[in-house]
Amino acid sequence: MARSGTLILNAAAQLLLPLQLLFSLFLLLRGHDEPGGGFIAGLVAAAAFALYLFAFGRRPLNRMLTVSPRDLVAMGLLLGVGSTLPAWWVGEPFFTAQWWTIPIIDFKASTVLIFDIGVYLVVVGSVLTAITALVKTDQHDDER
DSSP states (O other), X not given: OOOOOOHXXXXXXXXXXXXXXXXXXXXXXXXXXXXXXXXXXXXXXXHHHHHHHHHHOHHHHHHHOXXXXXXXXXXXXXXXXXXXXXHHHTTOOTTOOOEEEETTTTEEEEHHHHHHHHHHHHXXXXXXXXXXXXXXXXXXXXXX
């Protein structure tokens, strides 16, 4: 029993997925300086994957995602905790931001960005875990 959305939903999901993911990366990268950040960027990315899930079903989403949503949560938590370590290494208080400049591409990296990426991964992973579990439960109920 294959579940799929309507023609309009399928077309919209295919068109909007890359745009929503690009917008989520934009929100993530500007978030530590201006409005945005890991949380809202993660919600936008999770919404993109949820739209794809509603259009095409759980199996196509699992084929598209190469990493389990639970693994995303674990990686995000590791990055969030790991972002506190550079401050300790230089004798600064917990969660003090550390900045590094990459002169070749004129990019300023920071522990704030690492923390935001961790939050992003936790939000995407936890929302996808919840949504796919609900879809799996719904499909199990339909089979009865």
